[in-house]
Amino acid sequence: DQQVKQNSPSLSVQEGRISILNCDYTNSMFDYFLWYKKYPAEGPTFLISISSIKDKNEDGRFTVFLNKSAKHLSLHIVPSQPGDSAVYFCAASERISKAAGNKLTFGGGTRVLVKP
Amino acid sequence: DAGVTQSPTHLIKTRGQQVTLRCSPKSGHDTVSWYQQALGQGPQFIFQYYEEEERQRGNFPDRFSGHQFPNYSSELNVNALLLGDSALYLCASSLAAYGYTFGSGTRLTVV
Numbered sequence: 001d002q003q004v005k006q007n008s009p010s011l012s013v014q015e016g017r018i019s020i021l022n023c024d025y026t027n028s029m030f031d032y033f034l035w036y037k038k039y040p041a042e043g044p045t046f047l048i049s050i051s052s053i054k055d056k057n058e059d060g061r062f063t064v065f066l067n068k069s070a071k072h073l074s075l076h077i078v079p080s081q082p083g084d085s086a087v088y089f090c091a092a093s094e095r096i097s098k099a100a101g102n103k104l105t106f107g108g109g110t111r112v113l114v115k116p
Numbered sequence: 117d118a119g120v121t122q123s124p125t126h127l128i129k130t131r132g133q134q135v136t137l138r139c140s141p142k143s144g145h146d147t148v149s150w151y152q153q154a155l156g157q158g159p160q161f162i163f164q165y166y167e168e169e170e171r172q173r174g175n176f177p178d179r180f181s182g183h184q185f186p187n188y189s190s191e192l193n194v195n196a197l198l199l200g201d202s203a204l205y206l207c208a209s210s211l212a213a214y215g216y217t218f219g220s221g222t223r224l225t226v227v
Contacts, residue, residue: 004158036218043120043206043218044159089158103149103172104216106158 003027004092006107014115019077021110023090026071030092034104035064035075038087047088048075080114087111118143120219122207128225129197135224137192141209142217147171148190150182151206153221159206165190194224202226 005024013019021035031052036044050057050064050073057064063076077084090107121140129135141148147166151159161174165184179195188209194201204221 006158041220043208043220045218046216091158102210102216103161103164103174104151104159105161106151108156108158 001026002108003030004090004105004107006088006090006110008110009108010111010113012113012115013080015082016079019075019080019084019112019114021075021077021088021090021112023073023075023107024071025073025092027092027094027105028071029094030105031095032093033064033066033073034091034093035062036089036091036106037084038089038109044089077112080112082114082116085112085114120207120209120217122205122219122222124222125220126223126225128227131197131199131226133197134193134195135197137194137205137207137222137224139190139192139207139209139219141188141190141207145209145211145215145217146188147210148184148188149208149210149216150190150192151208152176153204153206155203162192197226199226 003026034049035047038044048059048062048064050066066073087109089109091104123138149164150162153159162176163173164171168184181193184190202225206221207219208216210216
């Protein structure tokens, strides 16, 4: 049972245009969402996150939108650059505590190719 | 400042063998989590260690076990290896709840 889904396995976009990556989740207990970027032969690196009490978070060229009622989030990259070409993972976490820890549930990833 | 260090980077094992993967967390981090990433999929949570104890576990069989040492480093052990255990194994460390830092992983191939 996949609780976090990224339905687009790949995305191709022209340099300078907007990249929009989508992610859907089913677990209503998730209250924190993250996006990671992964290059080949490297571990995932954190990009941006959003708490369930917000519907938007922005950091430079990256903006994450959360629609709780639809259980959907998206990552916008504007403008896209060739260095953004990588695999992007959406991840979610339930409310954490010191005792419970902070397990992340990942989607399957979207491979982004930014063409010069 | 060294990040998360994993060793070895690559490993080839035969079915039925046992393997131990190692992880040194980022300086100042006290929690270590292990993830398995099969080809073409997202990472899947195996377990998390804090204060030398397993705090949370994902849906993995008992063949997967771990340990955390007093210096916060960690080991992942897999017994009776199956072909399906072939994957990238990622270690992540954290101090604050969401401050995950991932290592580059160990690529395990079971033949």
